Amino acid sequence: MNSAFLEEAARLLGPKGLTTSAEDMAPWLTDWRGRYTGKALALASPASTAEVSALVRLCAEHGVPIVPQGGNSGMSGGATPFESGTELVLSLRRMNRILALDPAARTATCEAGVILQVLHEAAEKEGLRFPLSLGGKGSATVGGLVSTNAGGTQVLRHGSMRALVLGLEGVLADGSVLNQLTPLKKDNRGFDLKQVLIGSEGTLGIVTAATLKLEPGIAGRSVMWAGTASLHDARALLLLAGDMAGSLLEGFEVLPQHSLEAVLAYLPDARAPLAGPHEWHALIELVAGDAETAARLPEISERLLTEAFERGLVADATIAASEDQAERLWLIRETISPAERAIGPAMQHDISVPVEKMPAFVEAAVPQLEADWPGTQAVCFGHLGDGNVHFHVIAPPGSERAAWEAGDGKAISAQVHDMVTAWGGSISAEHGIGRLKRDELDRLGDPVMLATMRAIKRALDPKGLLNPGKLV
Amino acid sequence: MNSAFLEEAARLLGPKGLTTSAEDMAPWLTDWRGRYTGKALALASPASTAEVSALVRLCAEHGVPIVPQGGNSGMSGGATPFESGTELVLSLRRMNRILALDPAARTATCEAGVILQVLHEAAEKEGLRFPLSLGGKGSATVGGLVSTNAGGTQVLRHGSMRALVLGLEGVLADGSVLNQLTPLKKDNRGFDLKQVLIGSEGTLGIVTAATLKLEPGIAGRSVMWAGTASLHDARALLLLAGDMAGSLLEGFEVLPQHSLEAVLAYLPDARAPLAGPHEWHALIELVAGDAETAARLPEISERLLTEAFERGLVADATIAASEDQAERLWLIRETISPAERAIGPAMQHDISVPVEKMPAFVEAAVPQLEADWPGTQAVCFGHLGDGNVHFHVIAPPGSERAAWEAGDGKAISAQVHDMVTAWGGSISAEHGIGRLKRDELDRLGDPVMLATMRAIKRALDPKGLLNPGKLV
Structure with missing residues (x-):
């Protein structure tokens, strides 16, 4: 056969x-x-x-x-x-053509195999940008990004992939082609089937092309680093930045002192952005799409930090004085994952809770885990503005990787997922379910949600041939 | 029984x-x-x-x-x-409580029966606003707005209802409750079931509550009226406004001279905004959410219109000098529908085509219809920025309403829908399908789209008890 x-x-x-x-x-x-x-x-x-x-x-x-x-x-x-x-x-890698790039409409229509970095470069040539990026941008494809509803550090301002997909073409389980590639800004002809395919990880159909939203290119940016006494203060700083910088606020990342030190130990040339240690650090980025607004960025940044000092939210802060300094601040953020991994075995969790609950969640969950699992160290860093942190639990020193991961590590992950679920959060904020979290979703997912997902899966893929054993 | x-x-x-x-x-x-x-x-x-x-x-x-x-x-x-x-x-009208309104998170959680105007007032009390409005705001409810993915004149900036729903609770066909009311900014636990219920017109489930996104209150606005020689020029003006005003651009509506004259004849106190006639008129609104930006609005508006004059896009223009003048400009826009109706029987169509094709579509469709149906007059007005116009075809003078609507009027509607479909557009941009356009959707909808919608309908409502005979 x-x-x-x-x-x-x-x-x-x-x-x-x-x-x-x-x-x-x-x-x-x-x-x-x-x-x-x-x-x-x-x-x-x-x-x-x-x-x-x-x-x-x-x-x-x-x-x-x-x-x-x-x-x-x-x-x-x-x-x-x-x-x-x-x-x-x-x-889908051979289907790698950018079918159209319309600078006036600010859209790009891409086959599924277009690599994210290629799209970035094509948009840049037209003075535009595609406002989603991530570590794997040299490999990740448009089809994969759509199918997994990918995120990144710009979600705060521009949303995740779902918010950037204007049109979509996909092949369904029977081979029929759903063509909704031509973007209509308003279309109320029934169910929005695009939304059903986005984030479905190839279990309902195969994304073959997408029309994506582009934004004006970056005319200027301001990158700040601030030390705060608590995650609550960092959250208050985030709200203040939202009030004072409005839609210019594009990034707001946080990391604890532990992560900063891990990066400084890992990257030989890195320097601490601030003189002393701080419980928490915030990396803030404002981005302007036109020259006039770009010229106002230094003043807006100064005013923001001055106000934050006056409110007692910030103990120390700095504004990158050059693109080079800005890059070096971002490099710290981007190096956290490998730097933490170099310390030893760790269980990594990609979780979210309602944005306003994040400080309280971290303050409750971190000591709880460290108390329940003596010798471990729990570290949270990432996208505070999205209520999404990467929650790493580092094994006690000297642990043997494979044994620890399969034993205590597994139990720790289950506990992290239990806590997140109890706080009304998600066990997968960005990275999807795939094979890795399928059993955990089964264990912790709302039964009505699971039943509805399975009903849709059976309806659109009755033979169960599309990415079986993943997600649902 | x-x-x-x-x-x-x-x-x-x-x-x-x-x-x-x-x-x-x-x-x-x-x-x-x-x-x-x-x-x-x-x-x-x-x-x-x-x-x-x-x-x-x-x-x-x-x-x-x-x-x-x-x-x-x-x-x-x-x-x-x-x-x-x-x-x-x-x-759902008895379920009319605003369950929570969080000014820091800028969210409002409403039962389905909360009336739009009540939500507007509640948000305003907190210095915030819910950025979607429409004619029926004194009656329309949150549940209905979500179920029909309602639009309005602010979609250009804020999106339609789908973009404003952060969380949702709904009752499914078997009575089970899908509770996704707690908003998570990032959540990749499989299919986004909220999206399936939004815009499904009660055929897949009954929306019982929603958590909605609020925006900062209006600190100031600038309302302009410009006369242009063509819809192409109006579209170029729209792109220019997008470039020069960025995210401050909240409304961009167009109407032909015919609609302006209809309003002037209908509203005894109304005055033409500009001295002479123009083929097309554009109503442009910029909105600022903070005082500092509000103070810059007059300058931004002046510069925009000056640049538009220099490029030859605009023949004449005015900036409202007061809130009262701004209201009067908007009143003209809001009176088009009743004013056109007062002329006589008309078939009304709520259609969209890809935004960039709208001028060419109108230039092709209007003369074609008027030639095919002697004595009729075709009028398009509305949301150019969304590629969505209301396309009215007025009966020849002296036509008897009922007979014309059932005869020529019906054939005219079919022709409008045929043309829109041929241009890659939608036969329902804002108003949904309901009972009115079900047969037309059946006739003109993409077979793969229709088959997929029916498969989802059967999966989630196998007995066919939720709003049967509507939409699918």
């Missing part, structure tokens, strides 16, 4: 479009974090939506399960096949 | 919660525009989500179809029962 399918698929896709070579497939069978390695029946790389459509129809006829894959830079194993070897990995 | 259901429902809801009196029900059995009058088994007015849940479960047991209703101010008959008399009208 499989050989008949493979023959037909090879005929359909041509030599560039299908491989069963172990060597060719190998890079795409292990996930980004190296957590899972699977097997595949074949790796298909169609060159067009029509080919994706025909291939999916063929899969439906032969009962072949499909694992859609973009840049293979997901954090939750959602694009990695299982170990069975019965699944087809469907790579 | 019905009597058993009615007895149980009466026991469940109490005397305030259920009526079968023809007199009590009458106001809720005819739609806002007076197009449809139906019959109902009873009118239920539950007082809580728990009562809605129990009532829907009871309906599921007895096979009683439900027509959810908010303020009964919909434009497409979506909240009016059919003539069979077998349907239960489920009014």
